[in-house]
Amino acid sequence: MPDESQNNPGLWPEERKKAFIGEQEETIREFVATLRQKAPLTPRQNALAATCLSLARNIDSGNGKGRAIANETAQLIATLDLLDPPALSDPETKDYPEDVRLLLEAFGGLPRPSSSTESHTSQL
Numbered sequence: 001m002p003d004e005s006q007n008n009p010g011l012w013p014e015e016r017k018k019a020f021i022g023e024q025e026e027t028i029r030e031f032v033a034t035l036r037q038k039a040p041l042t043p044r045q046n047a048l049a050a051t052c053l054s055l056a057r058n059i060d061s062g063n064g065k066g067r068a069i070a071n072e073t074a075q076l077i078a079t080l081d082l083l084d085p086p087a088l089s090d091p092e093t094k095d096y097p098e099d100v101r102l103l104l105e106a107f108g109g110l111p112r113p114s115s116s117t118e119s120h121t122s123q124l
Contacts, residue, residue: 020060022060022064024056031080032052032053035084051079052079052080055075058072
């Protein structure tokens with residue numbers, strides 16, 4: 001369903017935001033609310049949460065217009081990992097020594113393969 005508020009210049013920006021909330025945006029809002037229930041977010045986390053919301057809106061908008069959303073989706077996943085890094089009890093790191101797990105946590109978790117890494121690897 002297209003966002004009809006964009007065709008109505010009489011709506012203020014805040015009203016435009018409320019005119020349509022897609023599935024991605026709704027999910028990200030719930031995710032951020034859950035994080036805020038656990039503990040107050042730092043200014044950096046608030047900025048990352050705002051970025052996630054913006055990306056989610058772009059994904060919803062792109063889906064509604066039949067546009068490709070792969071780049072926004074990849075960026076959203078990466079930003080979510082920064083906002084809420086995998087826990088030290090992550091099954092992928094359970095057998096690592098404590099100092100390595102602490103280092104991984106400091107850097108935001110295990111490196112995740114991205115499409116650019118995979119494409120370079122396939123060329124080798």
